[in-house]
Amino acid sequence: MRIISIVNQKGGCGKTTTSVNLAAMLASMGRRVMLVDLDPQSHCAAALGVPEEEIEYSTIDLLLDPPVERMTPPKIAARTWEVVHGLRLLPSTVSLARAEAPGGGLMEAGDRDRRLRRGLEVFSESLDYCIVDCPPTIGLLTFNALRAADEVLVPVETGFLAARGAQRQWATLRAMAARIGQPMKVRVLPNLLHPERALDRELLAGLKDRFGRGVSPEPIRDHIAIREATAFGRAVVEHAPESDAAEDYRRLAAWIENGEAATVEPEVEPLQEEVAPTGAPRSEPAASPVAGGVRSVEVSARAAELVQRMRPRTGPGPVAGGQPMPPAMPRPFDRRVRISVPAALGRTIRIVGDLNHWQPDGVPLAGIPGLADDFVGIDLPANGPLRYRLLVDGKVMLDPVNPVVAEGPDGQPASVIALERESALVPESPGGDPTRRPL
Numbered sequence: 001m002r003i004i005s006i007v008n009q010k011g012g013c014g015k016t017t018t019s020v021n022l023a024a025m026l027a028s029m030g031r032r033v034m035l036v037d038l039d040p041q042s043h044c045a046a047a048l049g050v051p052e053e054e055i056e057y058s059t060i061d062l063l064l065d066p067p068v069e070r071m072t073p074p075k076i077a078a079r080t081w082e083v084v085h086g087l088r089l090l091p092s093t094v095s096l097a098r099a100e101a102p103g104g105g106l107m108e109a110g111d112r113d114r115r116l117r118r119g120l121e122v123f124s125e126s127l128d129y130c131i132v133d134c135p136p137t138i139g140l141l142t143f144n145a146l147r148a149a150d151e152v153l154v155p156v157e158t159g160f161l162a163a164r165g166a167q168r169q170w171a172t173l174r175a176m177a178a179r180i181g182q183p184m185k186v187r188v189l190p191n192l193l194h195p196e197r198a199l200d201r202e203l204l205a206g207l208k209d210r211f212g213r214g215v216s217p218e219p220i221r222d223h224i225a226i227r228e229a230t231a232f233g234r235a236v237v238e239h240a241p242e243s244d245a246a247e248d249y250r251r252l253a254a255w256i257e258n259g260e261a262a263t264v265e266p267e268v269e270p271l272q273e274e275v276a277p278t279g280a281p282r283s284e285p286a287a288s289p290v291a292g293g294v295r296s297v298e299v300s301a302r303a304a305e306l307v308q309r310m311r312p313r314t315g316p317g318p319v320a321g322g323q324p325m326p327p328a329m330p331r332p333f334d335r336r337v338r339i340s341v342p343a344a345l346g347r348t349i350r351i352v353g354d355l356n357h358w359q360p361d362g363v364p365l366a367g368i369p370g371l372a373d374d375f376v377g378i379d380l381p382a383n384g385p386l387r388y389r390l391l392v393d394g395k396v397m398l399d400p401v402n403p404v405v406a407e408g409p410d411g412q413p414a415s416v417i418a419l420e421r422e423s424a425l426v427p428e429s430p431g432g433d434p435t436r437r438p439l
Contacts, residue, residue: 001124004256005132005149007142008156008169014191016043017226018155019133024235025246025253027086031128034080036062036090036120038145039135040097048083049233050091055081060096063144064105066119071126084238100140101405101413107140116144137403138172146176151261152184155191155220156207170211170264178266185261189252190219214262218251337386337417340377341365341401346392353388355380358409362391387414 006019016039023035037044038059042052057079069075080088098104106112120130132145146152154169170186177184188211194200208215223245229236236245341349350362365376380386387408390397398405399415408414 001120001127001130002150003120003130003132003148004151004153005134005145006153006155007134007145008154009136009138009172010157010169013157014155014220015039015136016047016133017230018153018189018191018220019131020044020047021226021229021235021237021249022153022252022256023129023131024084024087024237025249026129026131026256027084028237028241029253030086032086032126033129033131034076034088034090034123034127035083036116036130036132037092038096038116038141039133040092040094041135042092042094044089044133045081045091047230047233048081048089048235050081050083050089052091052093055091055093057090058096059090059092060099062090062119063099063115066115067122069122071123073126076123076126084235087235096141097405098413102407112140113143113147117148120148135403139403143176146173146184147180150185152186153189153256154186155189157192173264174266177264181266183266184264186214186264187256187259187261188215190216192222193219194222211262213260216252216255217259218248218255220248220252221245223248336379337382338368338371338377338379339365339388339399339417340368340371340375341390341399343374343376345390345400348391348393349376350391351378351388352391352396353408353414354386355388382417386417388416389414 004022006015006022008015019035019037023033027033035044035048036059044050045052045055062079067075071079076088080090083089099106101107106115109115111118116132123130132149134142134145152173154173173184173186188207190204190207193204204219221244223236223243225240225243225245226236229239229245232239236243236249240246339351343349349365351365352358352360352362356363363378365378367373367375368377368379371377385406387406388399389408390399398413402415402417404416404418405413406416
């Protein structure tokens, strides 16, 4: 069984559309395929007409309680949906969002980054392909998908910002390869192409120059049939099998089966076990020093561990007698962060959280010099994780541009900014403005 994880941190690049149509096309070619939805938004089920209210077994069940017995066809049928002949869907539900939050079960597991691989191993004798649709974030769910994958497929829109995003994604995959300690096979899929536009053609040529043989020789063009099929809850090969859109996915499937992928080599050597001063090995491997890489990846899914990891550091060296210096006292609030959200969210936008001791009136967000005109925000002091919620026109909601969630003081989900001394989670707004950044 080949496991192909479809990943890109940028939303709107067509991950789910690619996952659904590639899986369906492989099934139409006689392959036994399972589509696994790792996105809590459950878009695969929606795109294939599976009613969410009827889902009983989903990916959160696979992750939290991986099966140990080999999956025979009847057992697979009991846990998945048959969408078309040869294609089965293991759907997600919104409950998957809590899996990587503190107390959600996945973070506390000793093999938290290998749970998906464990869960899929028992399907290997009954399937030819497993296609994994990842969420648009780099967290513990995506880390599981990359750990499990034999190959990674990165859909990329042929737009300027999307091309820049592909380079960042490639750097992230190199950091992941370093964390895993082995090369990764990666394919880049130009998606939603308008071949009649000169800019699209130029950016496509740039992708091929940058990523070489890892770029699909046959991009997916922007076809109306793709949107029509999604609206009807079908794959293109079922909705319009003779269309140009179906032919694009047919060529993609042929390249997946017979074409070569690029190899992403680790930037650094695999992590070595760190030895404590007493000579006893640490129970956890040391964090990777890769810039912008694994430490940021781990932060987004392991906010609960930040308090332990941000303990005051020891001084620069031992004192007389060879004894280590006592921990240095931290300076109060020696970091600052900026939280900003689109002003179009509502007429009034306030923030409630650790910053104001969760007082219900909150603090208003407003325009900040240097911030885009269509965003409002606030600058805050921070030395550690900050939990918060938005109060938009009087209604409480999570931050829609921050995917990191932790448990609030009332036990309900809250958005969280997870900071370390050297790295922070820094999503970007659609306009390219940082929305979570150290100042």
